Amino acid sequence: MDLLLDIASAVLLLTGGFLVFVGGVGVMRMPEFFTRMHAASVTDTGGAALILAGLMLQGGLTLVPLKLAAIFLFLFLTSPTASYALANAALLSGVATACRNQTGKQLPEDRMDPPSAPNSENSLAAEAPAPKTVARKSAKKAAPKRPTKKAAKKPAKKSAKKAARKKS
Amino acid sequence: MEWVYFGTCIAILITMVLAVVRGLMGPTIFDRVLAVNMFGTKTVLFIAVMSFLSGRPDFLDLALAYALINFIGVFAVLLFFQSRGVRREAEAEREAGK
Amino acid sequence: MTLYDQLPALVVAVLLFTAPIAYMLRLHGFPWVVATAGVVTSFAVACSLAATVIGGETIIYEMGGWPAPYGIVLSIDALSALIAMLITGASSAGLIFGYKSLADEVGEEIAPAFFAAWLLCTAGLVGMVVSGDAFNIFVFMEISSLSTYVLISAGPDRRALISTYRYIVMGTVGATFYLIGVGFLYMVTGTLNTADLAARVGQVEDIRLLLVAAGFVSVGLAVKAAIFPLHSWMPNAYTFAPNAVTVFIAAASTKVSLYVLMRVDYAIFQNSISNHDVQLTFFLVPLGVLALFSGSMLAIYEKNLKRLLAYSSVAQIGYIALGISMTSVAGLTGAIVHMFNHGLIKGGMFMAVACLAIRYRTVNVANLAGAGRAMPWTMAAFVIGGLGLIGVPLTPGFISKWYLVLAALGQGWLGALLVAIILFSSLLAVIYVWKVIEVAYFREPRSNAVPVTEEAPLVMLIPTWIVVLAGIWIALDTSMTVGLASVGAKILLGVAL
Amino acid sequence: MITIVFSLFLLTMLVIVAVAILRTDNLFTAVMLSGIFSLIMAANFFILDAADVALTEAVIGAGISTVLFLSALALTAEYDRSPPVGTWVPLLTSSALGGVIIFATFQAPRLGDPNAIVHKHVAPWYLERTPELIDVPNVVTAVLASFRGYDTLGEVFVVFIACIGVMSLLGRVRPRRDSIEEGEFEKRSDNLRHHLIPRVVGKMLVPFIVLFGLYVQFHGDFGPGGGFQAGALIAAGVILYALVEGGPRGRELVPEWFSSMLVALGALTYTAVGVVSMMRGGRFLDYSALSHDPIHGQHMGILIIEAGVGMTVAGVMITIFHAFSRRGIR
Amino acid sequence: MEVLGLYNYFVFAVLLMVGLYCILARTNIIKSLIGLTIFQAAVFLLYISMDKIDGGTAPIILEGVEDQVFANPLPQVLILTAIVVGISTTALALAVTVRIKEAYGTIEEDKIQEMDRET
Structure with a gap:
């Protein structure tokens, strides 16, 4: 019986681990903020659910599975809220315009004006001039040379490294 | 079962490293906040799996406390950003007024 | 367990018990009453403790009833009783004296917080002195430092804030250095109790960690004691703090770190590291001499009276450092007596300065022209204090200089050089004291300055004169101070009583 | 490995x-x-x-x-804004410091080596005698609260001074100088009310966070936990409510006078336990004098002082947060 | 294998260097305070790496298990105290920083020194 449990939890744990790893790679590889956000938040919740479920099977009938269920419930509630709130704050601060230039095409929902709070356009745009201009420059360089996925990855990574060096 | 926990821990650790790299490199500030949020959830999972690896499953309260603190941290960042726009206007008015 | 056996714990517990009460009851003037009551009781307990230990024995009080190396232990001997008396005495004098001057400088709104911080500063300092556990000294060092930051930041001038910030950074770095030193000591001996440390440090074979631990502890305490190169936080902190606070911290706070340096160096490192006394003299003598000269020179050219006295404190701490570096009974006695006498003299002088400040609304030496005639009693107290700094006979300064010179003569040619340096720096002290006297007595008050006619309020003048007369009394009858100091020195050096 | x-x-x-x-x-x-x-x-x-x-x-x-x-x-x-000041002196001092430590630690005991002196002298006594003297599973809480209870008393007063300091520095409400009047600023930026989802989820979780804080407080004897962590967790719950609902509503939930009274009461409770054990004939902070059976006395003593510590830390963190948030651009 | 045992102490030394350098080199007040927290956090690492014992677990005694090797509880108690001392100092320093910003209008130490030298 417990061999079955072991196998089930092993499967759950390893898939959870892989999902979490995919999230990490996604955060590194995605070109701009909102897609990174997407990669991180989906795998956050998914990976956590699988790993915690795998551990629950191992917990036996003690208090441990109950604690794991509490953690799972808490993560299940808070991590999407946190991601939503972060994305909303980013949208409010005008990150969307910066991202549109990076991906080079007009995102349809870009024109959606944010809810009642004033779109304090000046805050991030004015506040972080360096990254935006750098983003635009690297976007122009990255955009034309985009025939293969790997090629896009190399300049994006190089410009990102340049941005980091310029920033620090 | 030992190596299963070990494998998951390695996967979580590598994701933590990727999150920290994104935190250090991230061009915009929101990337860094994203990195912190992601790092927080990964620490929760790391503690949960580590407590099973080290055979002391009664340390799961730590994992819950971590998740809770991470959640409050993101809200503090949110409020900081929101009041920043208004503060910048107040700063501009004060300069104009002077 | 009669009340008499509980005294060692009571000296700290009374202060810790009254602090929340002073903070909670916010009626007008009530926090000051609670604070004064707490501090005066603690002073009485400290005096009775001094009376019991003057014979030379050490009171061991186990906290929580747990035996020595496992629980925390308070150990009180002649040296710690003398310093505890100095701290609680200076604190009660500062509080009683400060009723009017604090009401003038510190608003009514923050009075509960201020007086609770005052109580806890005294508790922290006394806790450090009576504690017999290395980490416990760190905890009470943090209590006293944090409450000193709060007291200084209550100063009226905006520069009090920036000097508080600098003091926070230097004080925390110093305390963390001490913590690292204690960490290394714990790593090689496995215990935190000072007596147990002293016993087990001898058997440690890898000397390198011990040397580094001694280095970290000494540097950390040197920062807290404002010994020469690390004293840059002190002048601004003393100058911009409220006057009554300067009276208290000038008299007591740096002396406690010097006490801990003395106890850690002599009790723990002396008998373990082979030529530690040579290392101590190599480390402390140059710093002491540099402190003497730089403190006196800076005081001569200083315009602000409070900063002038702060620089003179740097010089006087140089004397104490010289006394500590001479590892002989006479040298240590001189250092301990000077810690007590200097606390008394400097407390009296800062009280006089506070009296001047409340009438002249400024502490700039130039603006105090003609103060000798306008406020005769205050200036008389200041002059007696100044003579004490120089070391004129019949003043407490003379006693401690006498013992320092006595000890220096015993050190051969280095001693002769030290005697010359001590005498020369006394001459420098004459210059900067004379500068103030000359302005106060022999110069007409400036025409545009507001004319000051009446004397300082009586409620401030009486405590000032009590402290000055106490100074003169211990200069004449030295049985109490020198008695406790020589017994303390013998205990530290392990010499038979 | x-x-x-x-x-x-x-x-x-x-x-x-x-x-x-x-x-x-x-x-x-x-x-x-x-x-x-x-x-x-x-x-x-x-x-x-x-x-x-x-x-x-x-x-x-x-x-x-x-x-x-x-x-x-x-x-x-x-x-x-400032470029780093002359980097030679700081670089020199910090590398000298690092060099000294690395030089010294070559002789230090390796990580985890069982015959280091640290594991030989005082620690084994705690591990063997705690079940017999205090009978509390979590040895760290036993050492923190009873064997070295005087340290923790000093610790409570360090936190107490932090609260006093912040109150004396930021306690005086600032004169209003700038143009944005009270109501308008409130509406726009001091809270997350117009974010529907964070507001609902945040407010829903506050009671569970405070409950978890209390669990950590009273579970301190058996698992990881105790006064400090519990106080901080409870404060975190109240801070979450203040973040979501905005400063003034947060101050209605836990008013200023209540949190500073909590701080003073916590510190007073801890000292009172010490004084009572003195009055009952034991030494200062000797919990076995608190009741007829020493072990029962220890349990009672640890419970009360952990409650005192929890009250103080929670009160301090809430007071400090309110002092900072009330000081906003007004 | 030998350097693995000392790795904790090397990280402790490096963190001290980073903390002290940040305090001394950067004139911004809040940056120095963050340097101060790193400086204190390094000391926590020194103490806690002393308490590890091979094959030991956290010092919470479970009834059932016999001959359990436990880590040393003493440094953990000391560090519990040191962490709360650190946060109290940071809170007080931040309150002073806010007052400095209101009094001087800036939190750069060199600018504040110039303003002081003028008056």
Whole structure:
């Protein structure tokens, strides 16, 4: 019986681990903020659910599975809220315009004006001039040379490294 | 079962490293906040799996406390950003007024 | 367990018990009453403790009833009783004296917080002195430092804030250095109790960690004691703090770190590291001499009276450092007596300065022209204090200089050089004291300055004169101070009583 | 062996984040990275078998410290405008310091080596005698509360002074100088009310966070937990409510006078336990004098002083947060 | 294998260097305070790496298990105290920083020194 449990939890744990790893790679590889956000938040919740479920099977009938269920419930509630709130704050601060230039095409929902709070356009745009201009420059360089996925990855990574060096 | 926990821990650790790299490199500030949020959830999972690896499953309260603190941290960042726009206007008015 | 056996714990517990009460009851003037009551009781307990230990024995009080190396232990001997008396005495004098001057400088709104911080500063300092556990000294060092930051930041001038910030950074770095030193000591001996440390440090074979631990502890305490190169936080902190606070911290706070340096160096490192006394003299003598000269020179050219006295404190701490570096009974006695006498003299002088400040609304030496005639009693107290700094006979300064010179003569040619340096720096002290006297007595008050006619309020003048007369009394009858100091020195050096 | 690999991994990340904090110009980024720094430090402590310290470092280091730094940043500048001052002297002093330590630690006992002196002298006595003297599973809580209870008393007063200091510095409400009047600023920025989802989820979780804080408080004897962590967790719950609902509503939930009274009461409780044990004939803070059976007395003593510590830490963190948030741009 | 045992102490030394350098080199007040927290956090690492014992677990005694090797509880108690001392100092320093910003208008130490030298 417990061999079955072991196998089930092993499967759950390893898939959870892989999902979490995919999230990490996604955060590194995605070109701009909102897609990174997407990669991180989906795998956050998914990976956590699988790993915690795998551990629950191992917990036996003690208090441990109950604690794991509490953690799972808490993560299940808070991590999407946190991601939503972060994305909303980013949208409010005008990150969307910066991202549109990076991906080079007009995102349809870009024109959606944010809810009642004033779109304090000046805050991030004015506040972080360096990254935006750098983003635009690297976007122009990255955009034309985009025939293969790997090629896009190399300049994006190089410009990102340049941005980091310029920033620090 | 030992190596299963070990494998998951390695996967979580590598994701933590990727999150920290994104935190250090991230061009915009929101990337860094994203990195912190992601790092927080990964620490929760790391503690949960580590407590099973080290055979002391009664340390799961730590994992819950971590998740809770991470959640409050993101809200503090949110409020900081929101009041920043208004503060910048107040700063501009004060300069104009002077 | 009669009340008499509980005294060692009571000296700290009374202060810790009254602090929340002073903070909670916010009626007008009530926090000051609670604070004064707490501090005066603690002073009485400290005096009775001094009376019991003057014979030379050490009171061991186990906290929580747990035996020595496992629980925390308070150990009180002649040296710690003398310093505890100095701290609680200076604190009660500062509080009683400060009723009017604090009401003038510190608003009514923050009075509960201020007086609770005052109580806890005294508790922290006394806790450090009576504690017999290395980490416990760190905890009470943090209590006293944090409450000193709060007291200084209550100063009226905006520069009090920036000097508080600098003091926070230097004080925390110093305390963390001490913590690292204690960490290394714990790593090689496995215990935190000072007596147990002293016993087990001898058997440690890898000397390198011990040397580094001694280095970290000494540097950390040197920062807290404002010994020469690390004293840059002190002048601004003393100058911009409220006057009554300067009276208290000038008299007591740096002396406690010097006490801990003395106890850690002599009790723990002396008998373990082979030529530690040579290392101590190599480390402390140059710093002491540099402190003497730089403190006196800076005081001569200083315009602000409070900063002038702060620089003179740097010089006087140089004397104490010289006394500590001479590892002989006479040298240590001189250092301990000077810690007590200097606390008394400097407390009296800062009280006089506070009296001047409340009438002249400024502490700039130039603006105090003609103060000798306008406020005769205050200036008389200041002059007696100044003579004490120089070391004129019949003043407490003379006693401690006498013992320092006595000890220096015993050190051969280095001693002769030290005697010359001590005498020369006394001459420098004459210059900067004379500068103030000359302005106060022999110069007409400036025409545009507001004319000051009446004397300082009586409620401030009486405590000032009590402290000055106490100074003169211990200069004449030295049985109490020198008695406790020589017994303390013998205990530290392990010499038979 | 496994944990050594993990601790090496995490320690390297720790150094990388520390260097990144040093090099970044944007203060907000530095605060974010110091949040990550605390989380890595807490994970490290967990691997080095220090569960209580990991919980404290996470709750206080990553939680309260980040919130405090952010509210201070909101009131001051956000960019480190100054170029680094002459870098020779700092570089020299810090590398001298590092060199001395590395030189000294070659003789230090290796990580985890069982015959280090530290494991031989005082520690075994605690581990053997705690079940017999105090009979509390969590030896750290036993040592913290009873064997070295005087240290923790000093600790409670350090936190008490932090509250006093912040109240005396920021207690006086600032004269209003700028143009945005009260109501309008409130509506626009001081809360997350117009964010529907965060508001609902945040307010829904506040009671569970406070409940978890109380669980950690009373579970302190059996598992990782105790007064400090519980106080910080309860304060975190109240801070979450204040973040979501805005400062004034937060101050209605836990009014200013109540939290500072809580602080004074907690410190007073702890000292009162010491004084009562003195009155009943024991030494200061000797809990076995509190009741006829010594072990029962120890349990009662530890419970009361942990409650005192929890009250004080919760009151202090709430008071400090309210002092900072009330000081906003008014 | 030998350097693995000392790795904790090397990280402790490096973190001290980073913290002290940040305090001394950067004139921004809040940056120095963050440097101060790193400086204190390094000391926590020194103490806690002393308490690890091979094959030991956290010092929470479970009834059932016999001959359990436990980590040393003493450094953990000391560090619990030191962490709360650190946060109290940071909170007080941040309150002073806010008052400095209101009094001087800036939190750069060199600018504040110039303003002081003028008056």
